[in-house]
Amino acid sequence: MRRPLAVFVALRYLRSGRGSGFVSFVNAASVLGVALGVATLIVVLSVMNGFENELRSRLLGLTAHAAVVPSGSGDPLPDWQPLVAGLEAQPDIVAAAPFVEIEGMLTGPGGMTAALITGVEPAYEREVSAVATSMVLGSLDDLRGGEQMIILGRSLSATLGVGLGDTVSLLVPVPSPEGRMPTSRLTAFTVSGIFELGVQEHDGIRALVHLNDASPLAGNNQAARGIRLETRDIFAAPQIARAAVANLDNPGLAVRDWTQENESYFRAIRIEKLMMALLLSLIIAVAAFNIVATLVMVVTEKRGGIAILRTLGCSPRDVVTVFVLQGTALGWAGALTGVALGVWLSLNVATVAPALESVFGFQFMPADLYYLTALPAELQSGDVLWAALGVLFLTAVATIYPALRAAAVDPADVLRYE
Incomplete structure (x- = not known):
C-alpha cells in the first residue's frame, strides 16, 4: 500500500x-x-x-542583585567610599550602595516585634533598591544622619501601631569582650516614612535608618558592613559581582548574591x-x-x-x-x-x-x-x-x-x- x-x-x-x-x-x-x-x-x-x-x-526591591561583604564575619568597611567608586567603575555594575544590617526588637504602642534594621545612605540606596519608589508615606530622603529617623514596612508599622511622627524604641545587642555578659542598647527613633513592597518578608520585619545612625548600634562609627550592587543583568548578577570583586584585587572581600539570599x-x-x-x-x-x-x-x-x-x-x-x-x-x-x-x-x-x-x-x-x-x-x-x-x-x-x-x-x- x-x-x-x-x-x-x-x-x-x-x-x-x-x-x-x-x-x-x-x-x-x-x-x-x-x-x-x-x-x-x-x-x-x-x-x-x-x-x-x-x-x-x-523580593529584590530591598535585597539588590548582589552584595560585597568582608570575608571575615562581622568585619566593618570603614573606608567604603573608594570601594563604592571602584565597584561602579566595573563593567555591568549599574550602581553600588553601602549598608549595615542589625537584628533587634522594635517596641511601639501596639507591642514588640523582631525586626531587621538596615542602615543606608539615601542618595546611594535609591539606585540599588525600589524602596524610594515604594514609599506609602514620607520619603527616603527624610533619613538624615544624626536625627534618629526610621522608615518602617507597612505591615511592621501596623504591628507596632505607629504612624508618621510616632516614636518607636529599638533594642539591639551590644558586642562585649569575650567572657563578659552581653548587654543591650535601647534607642528611640521617630517614624519618618512607611514603605510597601508587597512581600511580607520585607513589609513585616524590615526597617530603614540612616547609615550614620545604624553604624554605632552595630559597634562601629560611620562604617558599612557591605556594599549592595545593581547589575545590568539580574540572571548574570552572581558572575558579574564576582568578576568585579576579582578586578579590585582585594582578597578581603566576598560576594553574596540574590540567588543565595532567596534560594528557598x-x-x-x-x-x-x-x-x-x-x-x-x-x-x-x-x-x-x-x-x-x-x-x-x-x-x-x-x-x-x-x-x-x-x-x-x-x-x-x-x-x-x-x-x-x-x-x-x-x-x-x-x-x-x-x-x-x-x-x-x-x-x-x-x-x-x-x-x-x-x-x-x-x-x-x-x-x-x-x-x-x-x-x-x-x-x-x-x-x-x-x-x-x-x-x-x-x-x-x-x-x-x-x-x-x-x-x-x-x-x-x-x-x-x-
Missing part, C-alpha cells in the same frame, strides 16, 4: 462517525479532552512563570511548578488514551473493511500505518487546538481572570494574601513546545495497541460470515 492510500483510508475512518454517531462523539470528546488539557497546562505554567517573576522583582523561595516555586506540570500531564495522558477507546471501536466497526484491504494485498504493516495515522491526526487536532487556546488565554489572562472572578464570585489570588491586584502571567515558548510535544508523544503511544489489534484481524475468519 502506498502512503497516500494509507492517508486516504485513515481520513475515511475518521469520518466514520456518519455511520456511527457514538464513534463520532468519542472522537470529538477525545480531541476536546486533549485540547483542554494542553490549554490548561500552558495557562498554569504561564501563571507560575508570572508569579515567579513578580515575586523576584518584589525560588526552589519552592520551581518544585510547585514541576508538580503542577506533572499533575496536569496526567490529565492530558487520560485524555490522550481516550483515543485508544476511539480506535478500538473503529477497529471493531471496520473489521470487514480491514479484511477486504488485507485480501487486496495490504500487509499488516500497512494496516498499522492506517490506524497510527488516524490516532496521530486526533492527537494533532487536540494539540493544535489546545496550544491555540492556551496561548490566547495566557496572553489575555489579565482580561479573562477578572471576568471569571465576577462570574463565579471568587478571587484567584486575594490581594490581602498575595499583594497582587492582577493575575500575573508570562508565556514562554519552551512551555508551549513541551506541552505540544508531550501530547503528541502520548498520542503516538496510545495508537500502538489499537493499530496492532487491527493488524491482527484474520481476513478469512471475518469474511467467512460476511
